[in-house]
Amino acid sequence: METLVARSLDELSTIALKIIECKMEERVFAIKGKMGAGKTTLIKAFCDVLEVEDVVNSPTFALVNEYHTDKGSPVFHFDFYRVKKIEEVFDIGYEEYFFSNEYCFIEWPEMVGELLPESYVYINIEVGKNEERIIQFGCLNHP
Numbered sequence: 001m002e003t004l005v006a007r008s009l010d011e012l013s014t015i016a017l018k019i020i021e022c023k024m025e026e027r028v029f030a031i032k033g034k035m036g037a038g039k040t041t042l043i044k045a046f047c048d049v050l051e052v053e054d055v056v057n058s059p060t061f062a063l064v065n066e067y068h069t070d071k072g073s074p075v076f077h078f079d080f081y082r083v084k085k086i087e088e089v090f091d092i093g094y095e096e097y098f099f100s101n102e103y104c105f106i107e108w109p110e111m112v113g114e115l116l117p118e119s120y121v122y123i124n125i126e127v128g129k130n131e132e133r134i135i136q137f138g139c140l141n142h143p
Contacts, residue, residue, distance in 0.1 A: 001122075001136045001137065001138040002022070002136065002137055002138060003134065003135070003136050004018065004019075004135045004137075005128070005132050005133070005134055005135070006132060006133040006135065007130075007132045008132075009041060012038075012041060012042055012044075012045035012133070013045045013048050013049060015042075015045070015135055016042065016045040016046040016048070016049045017049045019046075019121065019123070019135075019137050020046065020049060020050075022137075023121045023137075023139060026119065026120060026121045026139060027100075027101055027102060027103050027104060028098055028104045028106070028116065028117050028119075028120040028121065029046070029103070029104065029105045029106065029120065029121045029123060030106045030109030030116060030120050030121070030122050030123065030140075031043065031105060031106060031107055031109065031123045031124075031125065032108075032109055032110060032122070032123065032124050032125070033124060033125035033126060034126070034127075036127070037125045037126060037127055037133070038125050038127070038133050039107045039108075039125060040056075040057070040058045040079075040107065042123070042125060042133075042135070043056065043077055043105045043107070044056045046103070046105055047067060047075060047077075047105075050069050050073075050075055050103060051069050051070045051071070052067045052068065052069055052070075052075055053067075053068055053069065053070055054067040054068060056077065058077075058079050058107065059077055059078065059079045060079045060081060060082060061082070063078060063079065063080065063082075063083070063088065063089070063092050064076055064077065064078050064079075064092055064097065065077045073102065073103075074100075074102050075102065075103045075104075075105070076097045076100075076102060076103065076104045076105070077104075077105050077107075078097075078104065078105070078106045078107060079107040079108060080106065080107065080108040080109070080111040080112050081107065081108045081111070083108075083111045083112065086112065086114075086115070089112050089115060094112070094115055098115070098116070098117050099117060109122075119139060119140070120139070120140060121137060121138070121139055121140075122137065122138060122139070122140040123135060123136070123137045124136045124137075
């Protein structure tokens with residue numbers, strides 16, 4: 001796992017770019033962190049780097065938001081915080097998203113751990129003593 005620190009929100013785009021460049025072959029990003037740690041804000045930074053034209057906000061009630069880049073490519077943003085049963089994720093057709101080879105950013109991935117693809121980028125975000133964001137990331141593979 002690698003660790004990066006954002007001392008301000010302005011540094012998140014730089015960190016998002018570093019993660020994407022470092023993990024170029026990956027398209028699924030599982031972002032874990034406590035409530036208020038900055039998961040959605042980090043996803044907004046990823047979307048800025050990918051040149052998403054749409055307004056990025058958390059899909060807490062819809063489970064998934066679809067955005068589009070300036071080139072028309074879709075980017076999917078999931079929030080599984082409110083998932084009560086795994087069937088809800090099956091109902092939205094998660095496979096079509098996760099295995100589309102398009103960017104997928106997942107908040108609360110621990111709610112759907114067994115559904116994640118074989119290989120993905122795991123990101124953990126924590127708030128440090130001085131409100132900085134400590135971001136650990138690396139590729140994980142299911143057995």
